Amino acid sequence: MLKQMEGSRAVAEAIALCRPEVICAYPISPQTHIVEALGEMVKDATLGDCEYINVESEFAAMSVAIGASAAGARSYTATASQGLLYMVEAVYNASGLGLPIVMTVANRAIGAPINIWNDHSDSLSQRDSGWLQLFAETNQEALDLHIQAFKLAEELSLPIMVCMDGFILTHAYERVDMPTQQQVDQYLPPYEPRQVLDPAEPVSIGAMVGPEAFMEVRYLAHAKQMQALERIPQLAEEFQAVFGRDSGGLIRSYRTEDAETIIIAMGSVLGTIKDTVDAMREQGHKIGVLGITSFRPFPYAAVAAALKDCQRFVVLEKSLAVGGGGIVATDVRLACTGMGLQGHTVIAGLGGRAITVKSLTALFEKACAGELELNTFLDLDWKAVNKQLEREKQVRRSGPIAENLLRDAGVVAARNY
Amino acid sequence: MSFQPIKFYQTGTFTVGNRLLAPEERSVQASDKRYNSINSGHRACQGCGEALGARYAIDAAMEATQGQLICANATGCLEVFSTPYPETSWQIPWVHSLFGNTAAVATGIAAALKVKQKKGERNPAIRVVAQGGDGGTTDIGFGCLSGMFERNDDVLYICYDNGGYMNTGVQRSSATPPAARTATTMAVGSEPGNAFGQGKFVPAIAMAHEIPYVATATVADLRDLEAKVSRAMELRGARYIHILVPCPLGWGTASSETIKIARLAKETGLFPVFSAEYGEQKSALAIRQKLPVEDYLRPQKRYAHLFGKQPDVQVIAKLQALADRNIRKYNLLEGL
Amino acid sequence: MDKPFAITLDPGSSLANRTGSWRTFKPLYLDRLPPCNAACPAGENIQGWLFHAESGDYEAAWRALTENNPLPAIMGRVCYHPCQGACNRQNIDSSVGINAVERFLGDEAIKRGWAFPKPANKSGKRVLVVGAGPSGLSAAYHLARLGHEVEIHEAGPYAGGMMRFGIPQYRLPRDVLNAEVKRILDLGVVLRLDTKVSNIQDSMQAGQFDAAFLAVGAHIGKRAFIPAGDATKIVDAVSVLRSMEGEDKPMLGRRVVVYGGGNTAIDVARTVKRLGASEAIIVYRRTREKAPAHDFEIEEALQEGVMVKWLSTIKQAGEGEITIEKMALDDKGFPQPTGEFETLAADSVVLALGQDVDLSLLDGLPGLELKDGTVQVNQNMMTGHPGIFAGGDMVPSERTVTVAVGHGKKAAHHIDAWLRGETYAPPPKHEIASFDKLNPWYYTEAPHMVRPTLDIIRRQSTFEEVQGGLDENNALFEARRCLSCGNCFECDNCYGVCPDNAVIKLGPGKRFEFNYDYCKGCGVCAAECPCGAIKMMPEEN
């Protein structure tokens, strides 16, 4: 059924259709609307047979989900940013124990400086946590990915983060096609846990494992994610069969036929990129787009295949490995090792910085002309940055960077130290 | 009284069993059909109070639920010595997640059970117990514990208090008693050992949450401990039992003296044994033979600095004052 | 369940880890000798029979008791219970009232008519027992149970020896005595009364006995030289007490002085009081503390109105009065005359200065060795003459019913072996379960049950039994005060307190076993065993 609704609401309704049994909620923007909506549905019993728990922290949220999942319940939570970091220990634990928890990450920057706006630093900080990470481009895809995520997680006994851009998707009112309960039930079988805490068949879950078996445990987790590379496209096909919609998969190419330049990105920014590319195509640029849906497991082979006919690629990502560079870019470069491609990294949109068609057009034109540097910080205020760097050269202790920059920008009144 | 003492049968309720008692009056541990929830072959130190306390408590909970129990366990000695791959000592469904999240994990299990039981997919009798050391409970796990209390989740949380982070080599926790030497409160300087005026007594904080049941116990009073676990299992909602479990390694006591030391902790009043329901004290296990704190301190190497050539009478007096205050506060002489 | 590798494990799999290899010390179950048992001259396994009494199985208790002593109802009245003096419980509150429980069991047996099992097989040997006092009766009982044919020759008209002709009825009612004697005779023991043995060898020959046990006691009252006029009646205590059993009660007058400080003196004084004497005065040369009489007996006598002149000797007995001299203890504690005199009104003086043994039946017996008027026996209770054994008051030892019973039992075992041409080796004694071996924490507070006492008026005028018995409740309670020193009483402590679940419970009556595969040797079981039945031993290597 087609509905106009907020992204968070859409996700909440999709989650409800997945018949979760335990939901843990802790507020943090921009995820909050999802759990609020779910809370209401549990309370008014539209979402039956579900325990909704207002926990005291994200650490507890993930921990409750761990307990619930280990006891055989389909478990869900949502978080973002600081909340994700606060639960990190439990995040690793959930995957280590192989518990198929599904968590929405409403992607948001990480402080300090505290910032509520969108970028991908939060979930990408959990790149190696053992969780699968699926990135949604649209609210429709966010909704669909959650349904697929439960199925995939439970098949593999691994937890999955469905990542959707904070505010940009979570708070956007868009038209979505909300599936029926019957469709979801047809697609998603009831949760049959691989291991469960049950007096009828007692086991000890979470043993201490020493050097003699630890590598094997880790390798097996890796092997599982490799299996997911096969299952994800199949699940997308199965999804299409039931819901009549092409959604999910590992990657998604857009106008890459004969493209010399391919722009690679994750999440909602793909929309803006596609608009820009559409316009540039009209002007005759041989440019295309590659969206990555599955960041973990990373589809190295699929990416390499998608890039095999181009000359260069530009990874535009909303994350920065400080002191390194791009995070997604590193994986893409690894994927096309030896292919002789020109690769570029563009760090963009950190902390919610707008990514405009204008800036993208200029950027892509430069790329197509072969003039783009290796690393680009899109729309960086070089004046402010350079001024601060200059100041720091003179005075070693120059006060907090953020405040100085804001002072330079005239946002806060200068204060004398 | 926290439990119904047996009228005189030679040993009353002091020994584990008593051949003269009717079967229904016997302790869980006395039975050859006890669950042995934690089985032989675990790697706890010789005479480990925690290993003992865990068997007492979990077997009692198993008895109360007729074997329908799931247990979540915090990181710490108990976890490490019971489940090193490839062997586990647990005979019950058991999960270890992290050091500081055990109460929350248990909440999750309880929530899952509630739903599953409602749906008729799981035995409706299954209950949840969480357990951890004092560090995992009073320090790092305290947030989750308080949350579990406050939500009144249907979990019995059992803290095995050995007064420190033993698994990492005997460091101070907020349950380490004053004057005690630990690896991070060494017996050096002008105030050797752990400082006075610090630390927290979580049973009292648990009471402040007004949860259905809070109790303390020691491994020296099995019947009391079992009665408390079984009372706890009669109730629904958040329940907390704090058990004093001497650690021969950390306390510097003979492995054979584990129970004796626990007994002395109770008999001196340094460790008050009581129970409370909905925030109000309901019982106190009376001291049988009031003893000076010195009797408790002296056998423990962690207090050795108090008994050099000259006993440190001032510090001993301060500890005595703490015991006396407990005695007053919890009515330990008369009992309740 | 499709368990993930390594992080999820099968229940109880730690059994593969044999932690027993950690052990440097090893716990062992053992039976230590309870101090009461060690102190019992009759060799009773007191803790053993209390164990049955504790569970209310009085018959089993009585049977266990009578394995060693056939006279519990008597012992429960007249024994001076050295067991209670040794009882560990006195370190907690007060000794277990073993004697009271013994009496309860003895009375219960009489009431219920419990009998001894008939001996299974006959040895064909004949043993003569001379004297039907406690020692003779005890020997006869054990010999009969060992399958021998036993005949007791008793000089007097009744069996019992000093239990009948010494100990007054108010302490030992005669129906009790008769019942316990009869039960022994029911085993097939032949008792010939009024049969004085004047020559042991003759009697043995005449009756074709293979061995003999002599237990003639010590019946000849010792005399002291007291200058006395004819008018003063001077008699000895044993004859006074003996005449209490006959038709004619002794005529001693209204004011009677008893000379001596032993239990016999007390018994005579109390008897005299009951016979109607207005004054019964004991004269003793030392102090109350030094008197051989038990303090409780002195106390009872004083309650009944008996008077005592401590530190006094009789100098002279005259017409209706005697002269006594005050004594004073010297540095060494011996009484010395002070030269201070006093006169006391007295119609008669009863001498209670001890007894000598009538050894005439042994005249001419080769090999015999005598010393201080008693017969020497070796550690097997045999006299210097092969096949002739002796015990009780006639051999050098403490003179009590209990010792006499013990001698009888001991001699019976040795006679039995001797008859088979063997020597009897008693089982080795365990180490004593002294109080420091116990963990007294585990015993409940339990005050001693006091036996009822007859009211004072009747104690002064009748021969009714002074001390009553415990009723069943009290007896059970008292039995349960037993700490079971040194002997497992299945309290389950070791089973419960083992942090390693390394104690196996074998079931009621079967005790426990260590599982050394897992026992780490921490020693908690030994420390927490209430009764000291576990010992830690260093591991061999």
Ligand SMILES: Cc1cc2nc3c(=O)[nH]c(=O)nc-3n(C[C@H](O)[C@H](O)[C@H](O)COP(=O)(O)OP(=O)(O)OC[C@H]3O[C@@H](n4cnc5c(N)ncnc54)[C@H](O)[C@@H]3O)c2cc1C
């Ligand atoms: C007044 C009194 C009170 C006592 N009170 C107690 C008491 O409370 N508790 C206690 O433990 N002890 C008590 N005793 C001591 C105790 O009675 C004796 O130690 C005990 O009876 C000794 O037993 P026996 O078998 O050796 O000799 P006896 O009991 O003296 O028995 C010897 C028997 O042998 C018989 N006999 C002697 N010569 C011959 C012979 N030639 N042929 C055949 N038969 C013979 C005698 O008639 C007698 O029956 C008391 C003693 C007295 C005198």
Ligand SMILES: Cc1ncc(C[n+]2csc(CCOP(=O)(O)OP(=O)(O)O)c2C)c(N)n1
């Ligand atoms: C988050 C975290 N911090 C620290 C540790 C290290 N650690 C493991 S066990 C332990 C001590 C446990 O102390 P306690 O809870 O009192 O249990 P005990 O070992 O004394 O029984 C510590 C500090 C950890 N595992 N996880």
Ligand code: SF4
């Ligand atoms: S260190 Fe202490 S708590 Fe840990 S196993 Fe050893 S005795 Fe038990």
Ligand SMILES: [Mg+2]
């Ligand atoms: Mg601890």
